[in-house]
Amino acid sequence: MSSLRSSVWVASTDGRWLEATLVNTSEDKFTVRFKDGEKVYSKDKHNFYLKNPPEVEGADDFLTLPNLDEPNILHSLRVRYGRGHVYSYTGKILIAVNPWKRVNIYSPDVMQKYVRGxxxxxxxxxxxVNAYRSMLNDLNSQCVLISGESGSGKTESTKYVLSVLTVIGVSSQGNNNQRPTVADQIMLGNPVLESFGNAKTLRNHNSSRFGKWIEVVFDGSVIAGAGIKTYLLEKSRVVDQIEGERNYHIFYECCAAVASGVTCLKDLGLDAAHSFACTRTCTEVESRDDLAEFKETKAAMDKMGFKDSDQRSIFAAIAAIMHLSNVEFGEEIDWDGNSVATLDVKHPSIVQAAKLLKVTSFLFLSGSLDLREGLCTRIITTGRESMRKPETKSNATLCLQALCKALYEYASSVGEVQFMVAVLDIFGFESFAKNRFEQLCINHANEKLQLHFNGYSFLQERKLMESEGLEISKSDFKDNSACIALLEESWGFQATLDDVCKMPKGDDLVLLDRLSSEKSLKESAYLVIPKKKDGTFIIRHYAGxxxxxxxxxxxxNKDLLPGSAIELMKSSKDELFSSIFDKIAKEQEGGDGAKGRGGGGKGKQSKSVSAKFKNDLSELMGSINASGPHFVRCVNPNSSKLAEVFEEEKAVEQLRFGGVIEAVRMARESFPSRFTHEEF
Known part of the structure; x- marks a missing residue:
């Protein structure tokens, strides 16, 4: 047994890393001293890690640390955060810790220092800057991949990347006309995207509820165009939020604007946000001025070239959704003894919504299109003939919600900038007390990105070992491809979900039964069905x-807009609404998925939400794989949104989920200690 006096890290029973002094160690055990006494550990169950010297623990690149492991990475991150350093490197990965306060490191002067090297x-x-220079030097597209949990600062990081690209990529000739340049439009798009795509959640006051891939196209060194593609907008938020969360910012901004007398919204019939069912759960956000945000968004829309008529339609759609959220269906027994939905067509909310959507609330003429018919009946098509059948109260409510979600989805996408360094601002891995369909899609995306990240990190280490003339050993990095196979393969989860959705009586209970009985699914080590039947299933993701x-x-997953609602909106006197829903009708035309609420007929099956997302994700990964990647891992240091508070358990969990610890492990396998020749 040898006697030592080294500072070490030891894992506690609750997963925290504790600092101690190593007293002695033998082949099968070691002894450490804490402030309150000594403790002996068995090496077959525990391990210790040498603590880095104080002189180097604040290093700005963690791969230069003598001891490269989880507790030392975490400690150095905490030390740097305590010293006011928001950013740190782990090789080519930038770790960005949300300071939860304004910091003076983003001025034009600071930016120019990086631009000038x-x-x-x-x-x-x-x-x-590195992404831009790599594009010019390598003659290859680049992408900046920004990820992290809600509240970690992804949206702000995206804006800072775009601000650099728009400064460094502007032609020296300037802009001699009054129209905004492409660079201007890229930055003007930020407030619009935030108003329509961000919301207050329990974790973050300005949480992006969609993923976005922003391309900045260059002709040589000068910006030539830009484009935005969005992924998986959280449409369910439009009609329902949990206690303490808000709907999308734009709803509250419109209410604040009406209250202040903004003339462009005077005919929308809006009142305070608490007057509407879709916005009353939580109406205010600390440190957010909804009126000021509306003015910025409206000014941006004007400068970006949104037509006045389109803006009127967009705001009318927002107001119509708010009025429709106050609609409640009644119920009565029809001549056949069936319970059917009823609607008070004279209710102020119905009258106002019909006015805004430019449809009729109720007509006595048989076969005419009106709001009551669109919501309370379904279209049944047989051959060339169709008829309307009264709908139940529950189905009428679902139809109303589907209409609201469709209105918002398409209204919020009108006028996107369609003009390459690319920036991906994607939702981080999510695990809540109750996880639903949206969380599975989000985590599916993160599985794909993690596989790409792991593969790239391994290849970087492989190149380094080759350059040093070292023998390349077989890699054992954590491979999550089997989990992706569970989600994507023809026998996997997404295909099973789609099969159930096509069944006449397929529902969530049938899905659970299929998950627990299908042989291929049962054989997967990444799917677990709890023994206690509680309506849940478990997927073993890379992050947990x-x-x-x-x-x-x-x-x-179906998320189908009923044919009756589509026909209603096609009849709208508003050109934007009628054109949008005419497009939707053509997409669903002949699809079996439209049966039951109208659409009928035989033909190509409408794609499910998960199938569309899988295709979008495949295209996204194709773009990423064709580009040189630059990784930014954003970290939320605490759950309380407080400055200068660093919660170790929360931070290390995010480092694990973001693949940083795995990348460090791969680096440690090749070079456990890293010194330059000069330092050695």
Whole structure:
């Protein structure tokens, strides 16, 4: 047994890393001293890690640390955060810790230092400049991949990357006309995207509820165009939010604007946000001025070239959704003894919504299109003939919600900038008390990105070992391809969900039964069905096990807008609404998925939400794989949104989920200690 006096890290029973002094160690055990006494550990169950010297623990690149492991990475991150350093490197990965306060490191002068190469300190500006220079030097597209949990600062990081690209990529000739340049439009798009795509959640006051891939196209070194593609907008938020969360910002901004007398919204019939069912759960956000945000969004829409008529239609759709959220269906027994939905067509909310959507609330003429018919009946098509049948109260409510979600989805996408360094601002891995369909899609995307990240990190280490003339050993990095196979293969989860959704009586219970009985699914080590039947299933993701609640999976995967509602909106006197819903009708035309609420007929099956998302994800990964990647891992240091508070358990969980610890492990396998020749 040898006697030592080294500072070490030891894992506690609750997963925290504790600092101690190593007293002695033998072949099968070791002894450490804490402040309150000594403790002996068995080496077959525990391990210790040497603590880095104080002189180097604040290093700005963690791969330069003598001891490269989880507790030392975490400690150095905490030390740097305590010293006011928001950014750190782990090799080519930038770790960005949300300061939860304003910090004076984003001024034009600071940006120019990075553009001119006058500093190499870790910064989001440095990542953007490096991506731009790599594009010019390598003659290849680049992408900046920004990920992290809600509240970690992804949206702000995206804006900083775009601000650098729009400064560095502007032609020196300037802009001699009054129209905004492409660079201007890229930055003007930020407030519009935030108003329509962000919301207050329990974790974050300005949470992006969709993923976005932003391309900045260059002709040589000058910006030539830009484009935005969005992924998986959380449409369910439009009609329902949990206690303490808000709907999308734009709803509250419109209410604030009406209250202040903004003339362009005077005919919308809006009142305070608490007057509407879809916005009354939580009406205010600390430190957010909804009126000021509306003015910024409206000004941006004007400068970006949104037509006045389109803006009127967009705001009319927002107001119509709010009025429709106050609609309640009645119920009566029809001549056949069936319970059917009823609607008070004289209710102020119905009258106002019909006015805004430019449809009729009620007509006595048989066969005419009106709001009551669109919501309370379904279209049954047989051959060339069709008829309307009264709908139940529950189905009428679903129809109303589907209409609201469709209105918002399409209204919020009108006028996107369609003009390459690309920036991906994607939702981070999510695991809540109750996880639903949206969380599975989000985690599916993160599985794909993690596989790409792991593969790229391994290849970087392989190149380094080759350059040093070292023998390349077989890699054992954590491979999550089997989990992706469970989600994507023809025998996997998404295909099974789609099969259930096509069944006449397929529902969430049938889905659970299929998950627990299908041989191929049962054989997967990444799917677990709890012995206690509680309506849940577990998927073992790379970041940890997540229990999903099956309730609502089938309905959200179908997400079909009923044919009766489509026909209603096609009859709208508003050109934008009628054209949008005419397009939707053509997409669903002949699809079996439209049966039951109208659409009928035989033909090509309408794609499910998960199938569309899988295709979009495949296209996204194709773009990423064709580009040189630059990784930014955003970290939320605490759950309380407080400055200068660093919660170790929360931070290390995010480092694990973001693949940083795995990348460090791969680096440690090749070079456990890293010194330059000069330092050695």
């Amino acid at each position: 006058q500093t190499e300190s870790p910064h989001i500006f440095a990542v953007a 096990d997540v229990k999903y609640t099956a309730d609502g999976f089938c309905e959200r």
